[in-house]
Amino acid sequence: MFQQLSHAKVFQAYAEKIEFPTTPENLYDPIRYILSLSGKRIRPLLVLMGSTLFDEEKAALALPASTAIEYFHNFSLIHDDIMDKAPLRRGQPTVHQKWNDSVGILSGDALLVKAYEELAKCPAQQLGALLRLFNKTALEVCEGQQYDMDFELRNDVTADEYIDMIRLKTSVLLGCALQMGAIVAEADEAAQQLLYAFGMNLGIAFQLQDDLLDVYGDPETFGKQVGGDIISNKKTILFIKLKELVSTADAKELDYLLNSDIASEPTKVTKMKALYARYGIEDFAVALKEKYTATAYEKLEAIDVDESRKKTLFTLADALMHRVQ
Amino acid sequence: MFQQLSHAKVFQAYAEKIEFPTTPENLYDPIRYILSLSGKRIRPLLVLMGSTLFDEEKAALALPASTAIEYFHNFSLIHDDIMDKAPLRRGQPTVHQKWNDSVGILSGDALLVKAYEELAKCPAQQLGALLRLFNKTALEVCEGQQYDMDFELRNDVTADEYIDMIRLKTSVLLGCALQMGAIVAEADEAAQQLLYAFGMNLGIAFQLQDDLLDVYGDPETFGKQVGGDIISNKKTILFIKLKELVSTADAKELDYLLNSDIASEPTKVTKMKALYARYGIEDFAVALKEKYTATAYEKLEAIDVDESRKKTLFTLADALMHRVQ
Known part of the structure; x- marks a missing residue:
């Protein structure tokens, strides 16, 4: 029942x-x-x-x-x-x-x-x-x-x-x-550990996707204001990686975008996205997300139970990661 | 060992x-x-x-x-x-x-x-x-x-x-x-319950004693400022019982003591102690404390183990309640 x-x-x-x-x-x-x-x-x-x-x-x-x-x-x-x-x-x-x-x-x-x-x-x-x-x-x-x-x-x-x-x-x-x-x-303990790793890796991938969607998501379906993290100077994976890679010259522009009230919000989002593009930040974050997603799926695949039993969890993972089923 | x-x-x-x-x-x-x-x-x-x-x-x-x-x-x-x-x-x-x-x-x-x-x-x-x-x-x-x-x-x-x-x-x-x-x-469960009740009743008695000592304690040994609770309008058992019993006429004086900055601290303590005395507050609180202390001791006495084993707990209770051993 x-x-x-x-x-x-x-x-x-x-x-x-x-x-x-x-x-x-x-x-x-x-x-x-x-x-x-x-x-x-x-x-x-x-x-x-x-x-x-x-x-x-x-x-x-x-x-x-x-x-x-x-x-x-x-x-x-x-x-x-x-x-x-x-x-x-x-x-x-x-x-x-x-x-x-x-x-x-x-x-x-x-x-x-x-x-x-x-x-x-x-x-x-x-x-x-x-x-x-x-x-x-x-x-x-x-x-x-x-x-x-x-x-x-x-x-x-x-x-x-x-x-x-x-x-x-x-x-x-x-x-x-x-x-x-x-x-x-x-x-058994081995299966427990694999399932734990599936959840943990999926969680990291999901959070990275959240950072990505905030900037590159479809405004129709995202639910929140696209660019909200940029406007609020939130330290996302995109921002942190940009900080790591940015040249001295571009660092000045970044500082300006972060600290100035002059830039209107749409301008700030556009300019930050240009900086992200210049340093391949989106590609970096997508690749990172994919890495954790792939690891999650591998861990679930490795669990020694009948494949049919795993369907619900794969479906959930697909839904969370917006993958085509 | x-x-x-x-x-x-x-x-x-x-x-x-x-x-x-x-x-x-x-x-x-x-x-x-x-x-x-x-x-x-x-x-x-x-x-x-x-x-x-x-x-x-x-x-x-x-x-x-x-x-x-x-x-x-x-x-x-x-x-x-x-x-x-x-x-x-x-x-x-x-x-x-x-x-x-x-x-x-x-x-x-x-x-x-x-x-x-x-x-x-x-x-x-x-x-x-x-x-x-x-x-x-x-x-x-x-x-x-x-x-x-x-x-x-x-x-x-x-x-x-x-x-x-x-x-x-x-x-x-x-x-x-x-x-x-x-x-x-x-x-066994019965002994556990008795021991729990010993601790709980002793705890209540100890807290009531703390309220009493703040007003009636020996300044030499108390460790804190005697009358501190009165000065800070703390709602102790003494204060709460006085509020319960106070006449309309005395309630005015009480209000004055609680709300006025005019009364110097020693005066406030003296006048509150006079109110406590008028309503038998110290006797009430001492009796209450004794009731909980007595219950605590009864519970410990009722536990079915050799009396010699209880000595440490009795000694602790005596020390906490400042009883002569």
């Missing part, structure tokens, strides 16, 4: 049944609020997919782990939004904006504990392994956020450092989600 | 061996810093004592749990200090004061995860039980901190609400620490 329902519906049905106390209101209302803002819920689905890849019967057992991953992700959003002073999240006011910083700190803390409460519901035999993987990943996500903040204050960040930052901040959690599903399904 | 060393030394030797990564510096330096500020380390010792009460041989197995409790306590200090805008902790700059709020939020998060990392090292057979107790307690501590902040904005907090707040914010962690030790030592 479990297989007949989609993972998304099964997860939603499970998560909706979890009740939070009504008081103290300022602790639990923000948690209900952030969880109600509809995200893509991709991380909990990865847990269930990771489980189903090896054993459909075990996917129901992976529901607490999938909820733990979703809670952890939302905890990190609440705290990151405070640190980044972000007013909006998924088009709605952030928790600290709607309440205040203290409420954001404390409700985030409580949501992290709730994640561990879900973990504690996992099968006892796998609890230790799940907990160790989850802890390792949670620390890496904290490290990634710290590097991201540190990089804002530095002018010498390298492409390698950037890749490592996005690996920690966003990609390891995807690998962790998949591997947790595999652990619950009692997959 | 384990018994021959004091619990404090054993804990210190264990905790000192745990290494934190060197980078990112802004994530791990604050953790090293807060852990280096010498607190009383009473909570990790409670874990070890809770274990030794039932089985000396098991105390070494309780070291990860004791470290988890100490890390959790320090995580909550870092985050509470941000929320309370506290500049000093144990006489030194708080983490957010020495670095900034973002560093405080993120390094606190990482320290909470490190607590769970220690938990994951506990014996596999007890991991589920330890994790569930720890999670429940961690949520309660968050609730207590939220109530504490909520109470700052309210004028109608009752004594019962205050007791419940300090129970959640500070006392359940003491009960949890002792019970975790008992779990590792494989004590």
Whole structure:
């Protein structure tokens, strides 16, 4: 029966049944609020997919782990939004904006504990392994956020450092989600590691694609303002690579574009794109993205289960990477 | 051999061996810093004592749990200090004061995860039980901190609400620490509950005593400024009970004392003490403290182990409650 329902519906049905106390209101209302803002819920689905890849019967057992991953992700959003002073999240006011910083700190803390409460519901035999993987990943996500903040204050960040930052901040959690599903399904260690690597490499590729789409995406389908990263001087892979390669002469123009208010926004985007073109930045970033995508696919291919079982994950990867199926 | 060393030394030797990564510096330096500020380390010792009460041989197995409790306590200090805008902790700059709020939020998060990392090292057979107790307690501590902040904005907090707040914010962690030790030592459920209740009731009594000492303590031995809570309008059990009982006529004087800058500090303290005396506030608070102390001792007495094994815990309780041994 479990297989007949989609993972998304099964997860939603499970998560909706979890009740939070009504008081103290300022602790639990923000948690209900952030969880109600509809995200893509991709991380909990990865847990269930990771489980189903090896054993459909075990996917129901992976529901607490999938909820733990979703809670952890939302905890990190609440705290990151405070640190980044972000007013909006998924088009709605952030928790600290709607309440205040203290409420954001404390409700985030409580949501992290709730994640561990879900973990504690996992099968006892796998609890230790799940907990160790989850802890390792949670620390890496904290490290990634710290590097991201540190990089804002530095002018010498390298492409390698950037890749490592996005690996920690966003990609390891995807690998962790998949591997947790595999652990619950009692997959062997080698298969677990391959699935983790698939998720992590796909996550890096996806983030690089996000940087690319911001500049080269189709305005009709991108959803955000094309060129937004350029306008806000965001340190993307494109920007960082340009900084690495730029000649002394062009560095002056780059500085002007970064620091002057004179250039109108469309002009700034056009001129930055010209600089990117001069140094082959788009090609560099596309090649990098392709490298991580290819590695992700290789890892999934190498897992020793029937190819038909991998279809869902390949389809998901295709969809995320906008590949023709 | 384990018994021959004091619990404090054993804990210190264990905790000192745990290494934190060197980078990112802004994530791990604050953790090293807060852990280096010498607190009383009473909570990790409670874990070890809770274990030794039932089985000396098991105390070494309780070291990860004791470290988890100490890390959790320090995580909550870092985050509470941000929320309370506290500049000093144990006489030194708080983490957010020495670095900034973002560093405080993120390094606190990482320290909470490190607590769970220690938990994951506990014996596999007890991991589920330890994790569930720890999670429940961690949520309660968050609730207590939220109530504490909520109470700052309210004028109608009752004594019962205050007791419940300090129970959640500070006392359940003491009960949890002792019970975790008992779990590792494989004590039966009834004994675990009694030990938990001993710690929780002792914690409430200790907090009430703290409120009392601030007003009635010996300036020679108190360590802090006597009357400090009165001067800062802190909502202690004394203040809250006075608010509950005060007549309309005396309420005017109370309002004046709370809101006027005219009264010099010594005058304010003297006049508040006169109000406390008029309503029997000291006697009320002493009786309440004695009630919780007595309950704590009863719970410890009721535990079914040889009386000689309880001596360390009785001695600790006597010391905390300034009782003649």
